Amino acid sequence: MRHLTRLTALAASLAFTLSALPANAGAVLDRVLAAKTLKVATDANWAPQSFMNDKNELDGFDVDVAKDIGKRLGVSVEFVTPGWDIITAGNWSGRWDMHVGSMTPTKARAEIFDFPGIYYYTPAAVAVHKDSKATTLADLNDKTIGTTATSTFEAYAKQELTLDAAGAPAFKYEFKPKEVKSYSNSTTAFDDLRLGDGTRLDAVVSSLPSIKDAEKAGYPIEQLGEPVFYEPLAVATEHGDAEFDAKISEAVKGMQSDGTLSKLSVKWYGVDYTVVK
Amino acid sequence: MLYPDTVEAEVLVHKPWFVATMFAVILAVFLAFNLTGTTMGELMRPVIGDPLQSGLYGRFAVAFVVAVIFSLNVVLIGFAPLKVQIAIVWFELLMLFLAFFETFHLSRPFIWEKLPFLITQGAVTTLYVSAISIVIASVIAILGAVAKLSTNGFAYAIASFYTSFFRGLPLLMQVYLIYLGLPQLGFVIDAVPAGILALSLCYGAYMTEIFRSGIQSIDRGQWEASRAIGFGFGITIRRIILPQALPVIIPPTGNQFISMLKDSSLVSVIGVWELMFLARTLGQKTFQHMEMLISTALIYWIMSICLELIQSRIERHYARSKVR
Numbered sequence: 001m002r003h004l005t006r007l008t009a010l011a012a013s014l015a016f017t018l019s020a021l022p023a024n025a026g027a028v029l030d031r032v033l034a035a036k037t038l039k040v041a042t043d044a045n046w047a048p049q050s051f052m053n054d055k056n057e058l059d060g061f062d063v064d065v066a067k068d069i070g071k072r073l074g075v076s077v078e079f080v081t082p083g084w085d086i087i088t089a090g091n092w093s094g095r096w097d098m099h100v101g102s103m104t105p106t107k108a109r110a111e112i113f114d115f116p117g118i119y120y121y122t123p124a125a126v127a128v129h130k131d132s133k134a135t136t137l138a139d140l141n142d143k144t145i146g147t148t149a150t151s152t153f154e155a156y157a158k159q160e161l162t163l164d165a166a167g168a169p170a171f172k173y174e175f176k177p178k179e180v181k182s183y184s185n186s187t188t189a190f191d192d193l194r195l196g197d198g199t200r201l202d203a204v205v206s207s208l209p210s211i212k213d214a215e216k217a218g219y220p221i222e223q224l225g226e227p228v229f230y231e232p233l234a235v236a237t238e239h240g241d242a243e244f245d246a247k248i249s250e251a252v253k254g255m256q257s258d259g260t261l262s263k264l265s266v267k268w269y270g271v272d273y274t275v276v277k
Numbered sequence: 278m279l280y281p282d283t284v285e286a287e288v289l290v291h292k293p294w295f296v297a298t299m300f301a302v303i304l305a306v307f308l309a310f311n312l313t314g315t316t317m318g319e320l321m322r323p324v325i326g327d328p329l330q331s332g333l334y335g336r337f338a339v340a341f342v343v344a345v346i347f348s349l350n351v352v353l354i355g356f357a358p359l360k361v362q363i364a365i366v367w368f369e370l371l372m373l374f375l376a377f378f379e380t381f382h383l384s385r386p387f388i389w390e391k392l393p394f395l396i397t398q399g400a401v402t403t404l405y406v407s408a409i410s411i412v413i414a415s416v417i418a419i420l421g422a423v424a425k426l427s428t429n430g431f432a433y434a435i436a437s438f439y440t441s442f443f444r445g446l447p448l449l450m451q452v453y454l455i456y457l458g459l460p461q462l463g464f465v466i467d468a469v470p471a472g473i474l475a476l477s478l479c480y481g482a483y484m485t486e487i488f489r490s491g492i493q494s495i496d497r498g499q500w501e502a503s504r505a506i507g508f509g510f511g512i513t514i515r516r517i518i519l520p521q522a523l524p525v526i527i528p529p530t531g532n533q534f535i536s537m538l539k540d541s542s543l544v545s546v547i548g549v550w551e552l553m554f555l556a557r558t559l560g561q562k563t564f565q566h567m568e569m570l571i572s573t574a575l576i577y578w579i580m581s582i583c584l585e586l587i588q589s590r591i592e593r594h595y596a597r598s599k600v601r
Contacts (some may be wrong), residue, residue: 093460217564
């Protein structure tokens with residue numbers, strides 16, 4: 001009998017905890033301003049957007065953008081580097097306040113995130129091995145394509161992509177692959193592609209900047225055809241704090257109008273990606 | 278050694294039939310590959326002329342020389358005393374291993390530049406995450422083992438449910454479940470505590486079974502004798518059962534420690550900057566991840582060797598009673 005009473009007490013306390021779930025309406029901005037730090041989630045494996053530099057610190061376009069947003073909010077920026085799938089899973093529960101990691105606003109993602117500021121557009125392109133016989137994108141029909149898991153590149157390869165953010169240019173599916181292999185990051189996909197034409201992969205869909213980077217590093221790969229789509233990329237926050245979103249939106253607009261964004265884009269990509277071509 | 282008897286027998290690697298078979302096998306294996314284009318072919322240039330023009334003769338000559346060197350090596354090692362044999366074979370395998378990595382043409386300056394950070398940030402994080410988890414897991418394991426052996430229905434049910442659940446799920450999934458699931462209940466924990474919690478719970482479950490089987494391996498006569506002299510439960514466990522159970526428990530527990538060290542790499546998925554995380558990220562920008570992966574592999578290996586040495590010391594300590 002005594003055991004039963006204890007169990008009931010345990011169940012009651014558990015139910016109480018469940019009902020007292022954290023509500024962060026309007027709370028994010030207060031928390032950021034009170035702590036004077038903006039916690040930003042980003043990827044550490046996504047050069048040149050965000051990566052570890054020679055000094056073993058996070059660096060890159062996304063990192064610079066995040067730091068600049070922090071400056072405009074008057075707070076310092078602290079980075080955390082959970083896996084991409086953990087960030088996109090939502091339910092951040094206050095572990096970090098926003099995500100600056102080149103996230104594409106899609107309808108599905110908009111169900112759990114707000115996208116207060118689109119800060120640049122990346123051309124997504126297809127890379128093939130130098131020995132590849134493919135001359136047009138249509139040659140990749142019924143081939144094996146590598147992409148990054150849960151990315152827009154994967155969605156494009158699987159023909160499930162929806163780009164519904166304002167200002168996203170229209171696109172069409174240029175090829176229908178036989179199989180889509182998804183990797184945890186694009187480098188692994190390039191590693192498989194470099195093994196030879198068709199050894200493990202026939203092509204990789206990735207962002208044009210990272211394809212160019214891999215080429216520069218001596219990977220025997222090249223871009224095939226024109227970019228397949230232009231991807232708008234935005235800062236992401238969780239639903240529920242409109243004031244915080246407004247602040248970020250204002251900061252991103254400020255960076256656009258005073259030329260900071262263009263300057264950063266040229267610094268990291270050599271090209272201004274902050275306007276649609 | 279399984280059973281070191283005193284019967285004098287001829288060394289296996291000196292028996293003519295064994296040497297002949299070994300020679301034939303090595304010759305056949307190396308004939309199957311054309312090695313004339315490699316360093317080995319270059320070394321044979323005085324004998325076979327231009328390696329690439331030497332054809333079947335060159336191929337046979339190379340395989341023959343390799344087989345002779347290999348067999349001679351094995352026969353000579355056969356003459357050495359046991360400890361020297363072990364040392365030589367270890368050394369040769371290590372050299373082969375390093376020669377294999379040498380063919381990757383890795384950038385050494387890059388490795389030396391990143392090594393301090395790999396150790397001060399990566400290895401230190403890996404070590405403290407696994408050390409804390411090991412301590413917690415051991416405590417859980419002792420409690421769990423006692424609970425599993427008790428006659429209390431609740432204790433047994435809870436302990437067996439716990440071991441069944443946490444041994445039945447992949448550790449990676451437990452890491453995700455704890456990191457993503459606990460906040461749903463209102464407990465927001467950081468990446469490092471979440472990782473430690475997952476590792477402790479998973480390894481605690483495995484070690485519960487190890488401790489339980491160790492305690493059960495002691496003959497019930499020991500219990501009976503102890504109770505007959507009037508010892509209570511506590512003193513029987515501490516003075517009679519555990520000292521005899523420990524030699525049984527220690528080898529598998531050492532295994533758990535070593536595999537914990539490596540499984541701690543799974544917490545890299547939730548963004549803890551430990552060795553595995555750094556191995557995957559440091560070389561990315563310059564596409565030198567092979568360098569980082571191999572250096573990290575060696576760091577893990579060295580740490581495991583240290584644990585192996587500690588384990589063998591402890592084993593020797595507890596094997597005192599078996600020494601004649």
